[in-house]
Amino acid sequence: MMLWIVAALIMLFLVLPVLIIVPMSFSSSRYLEFPPPGFSPQWYQAFFGNAQWVNSLKISFELAILTTILSLILGILAAEGLSKSEFRGKNAIIETFMMPMLVPGIIVGIAVYRFEAGINLSGTFSGLLIAHVLMAVPFVIRTALASLSGLNPNYELASRSLGANSFLTFLRVTVPMIKSALFSGAMFAFATSFDEIIVTQFLCGVQITTLPKRIWDGLNQQLDPTITAIAAIVIVFITAVMLLSNAKTLFGREPKYQIQEEIVLDDD
């Protein structure tokens, strides 16, 4: 019982600061204050009425979705290649792939900025996309690699002995069998891109600004309560995605069949 109370307190401690944003976003006050003196949808109207905000939201979504897709493709290929081969320096290569996760964002930011400025990619959508994929792909590689190395090689051998070449085997057996790892890798990739701010700071242009960057700028200039509205929208969105992805485990079905061994004994 004590354990439950402690657990509940810790959970409250973790989510409460985030949840406070939601009532604040419906505040009728003109400033950021809590508790709100009254309720009004004014900040939501302000958000959706402002083309710049809506545009940033759109860019962030596009960027996150494309980043997820590209990271998945590149990450799966890298993980498959790494898991299928043994060579000297393999671990060094894996560590290199993980680097963007470990190196401080500010350093990655400067490096990518110098690189992209040199080839006129800085301030463009593609420039941001490259940087975000760089940041997101380690998550996919890591989850896919863990899952692939835990996969019994007999599944792939079975598929090949049944007549499928290695490409078909990969598509029809390997990928479906590691799909939950790929899904969580994809979630991380999406989240990485969607809330990336440090590296993004260096690369945003006048036309191309992501949502976190605009929130950051908004906070720097004035404490605009509009950001509570966008924060609430993002929280609801993230919660919905999490619930959906866990729907299977949360509302798992009972096993449909009773499994029983039938043994036919010789009676004669």
Place this chain on the structure above:
Amino acid sequence: MGANIRMENIDKRYKLANVIRDVNIEIQDGEFLTILGPSGAGKTTLLKMIAGFEDPSKGKILINGNDISRTPIHKRNIGMLFQNYALFPHMTVYKNVEYPLSVRKMSKKERKEKIDAVLKRVRLSEYASRYPRELSGGQQQRVALARALVFDPLILLLDEPMAALDKQLRKQMQLEIKEIHRELGITTVSVTHDQEEALTMASKVCIMKDGMIEQVATPVEIYEKPASVFCAKFIGEANVIPCPVVSVDAAGKGKISVHGLVIPAPDRTRSYAADDTVNIVIRPEKINLVDDSYGGLKFSGTVEQCVYIGDCLKLKVRLTNGHHLKVKVFTSYALSLDVGDEVLLGISEEDIVQVKP
């Protein structure tokens, strides 16, 4: 259809070990060969080389005369039953069995006919829409068998197929696989370390030790005429007796002493020298309880151990010269026997088999 497999001078080396050493074997069309041996004997490696999962370091594998040593796995048309079945967990029974047909781009209609037939053959028609995890171990194995057979492969390979099943079910599956083999006449190679399984299913048994073949023969020959001490001990129980050569005649024919009784050396194809020792094998059930009138070899001794195993009694008899013989007699002849009893054991000369060390 039908396939004859020939392995010529096969070697397999890994970094540190030579796991297969100069293996030569021919498997006739329609034969059921079981490779038997202790773990580490290289039997699974041999099977994997036929399937294409491993390449031989040296030598050739021929199927119907064609060298397939370098043919990719998916072009070999060989069905394989894996130890833990390797059923695809994300596919239903039907989809699992359909897999080899769909990668061969067979028409939907043709697929359905074949799948229905093979599922009926393994008594799983009602389970087509289940997932592997919703089946018992025996059922999963039957799905795996159906999947390995549905595309009419040239050869069926079985990798320790019964290892995960309990004893009762194992016997049933052995007979079922034997039945299917007889019906289809498909060349089958299986690997096991269970001697009973080998004798039950196989038309030929190949005994391996340390990467080399000790003997290839029918189950009866393997049991009755083992080629070496290892084979004799590996299949069934055996009395292995080293016997000194006591005399050699001018033609090189030798006589040996079996616990003091002199007989001609059973192997008459070779010549002997005066200081040779030969190994002979006598199966425990070939030794009988006899009386003085018996015409064969007679040994007297004392029962030192007596174990009742239902149909038989297993005895350990101490001979007058201090050596022991394992004896197996039907309970109905000797129920009153007990430890300490004096017995006279009789062995017919034809039941003595000479083996290589």
